[in-house]
Amino acid sequence: MLDAFSRSVVTADASTSPVSDIASLKAFVASGNRRLDAVNAIASNASCMVSDAVAGMICENQGLIQAGGNCYPNRRMAACLRDAEIVLRYVTYALLAGDASVLDDRCLNGLKETYAALGVPATSTVRAVQIMKAQAAAHIKDQPSEALAGSKLRIMGSPVVDDRCASIVAEASSYFDRVISALS
């Protein structure tokens, strides 16, 4: 498993040269608190995100909870919730490390084949991951609006940074995209 620092070391070692791109590592350090806040935002809302994503997936495809569907009976629904949490957990690890290797090695490697063997529909899985991607972006940005939240709108605190951690949002989204492309 690598993090942003050891990734640059492994890359430099391939050409037996010292690490020269110190500036990007300094940028990583400078945005460290944003990253930790983003990880905390996901970890603190994880179970809510997982159940919402799976519920949303089922809402759009009711066949999943009919007899013969892949989320029927409860035993298989529970397995689905567990898997969604596992995927979200590894995305969180990757976001903390600043590198996708932990996600690739420990979660995505062989996942598609496993799901194919178990008969898990890829389109539904991808949909759940897409919902989690949107949720993660929303939690990291923390910018609820009338349009999105309606009567449940609740503004908590003031923005810490003006750009709403756009770079971290993009990075988190890229890890979800990685999951999606690994599954499809």
Add this chain to the structure above:
Amino acid sequence: MKSVVTTVITTADAAGRFPSSSDLESVQGSIQRSAARLEAAEKLAGNIDKVAKEAYDACISKYSYMNNAGEANSTDTFKAKCLRDVAHYLRLVQYCLVVGGTGPLDEWGIAGQREVYRALGLPTAPYVEALSFARNRGCAPRDMSAQALTEYNALLDYAINSLS
């Protein structure tokens, strides 16, 4: 590669939980301390060839018998290899400064070191002398800040200890 972040993730993964707030605290501690070592890494990267050459020259002048025929520094090929080895240790030190741990030195420098030098019939004392010269050559604030120099020297000490 072992670092604070990967250790935290490995532990959290073994327990199957999301990163806890104490996990995030320890990562933040490592990030806060990284300014000095990144400074040292930057300065060393900018000058690594000269540092290696000085260290190499110092060890050859102390162990001048190595220039004799049949010794480790006798031919041009051997000289280039000796210099390369010193530069190699400094590069690993730079990697350790970047990662914030001794992982690169442990995995790519020290593991198997004794066996390789024994098989090739190389003495380790000149390496110690070269690295010790580099260890004592750094000067704050001329070369880098005092804290950065401390990090740099600590890793050179680690490499020296592994050879002695």
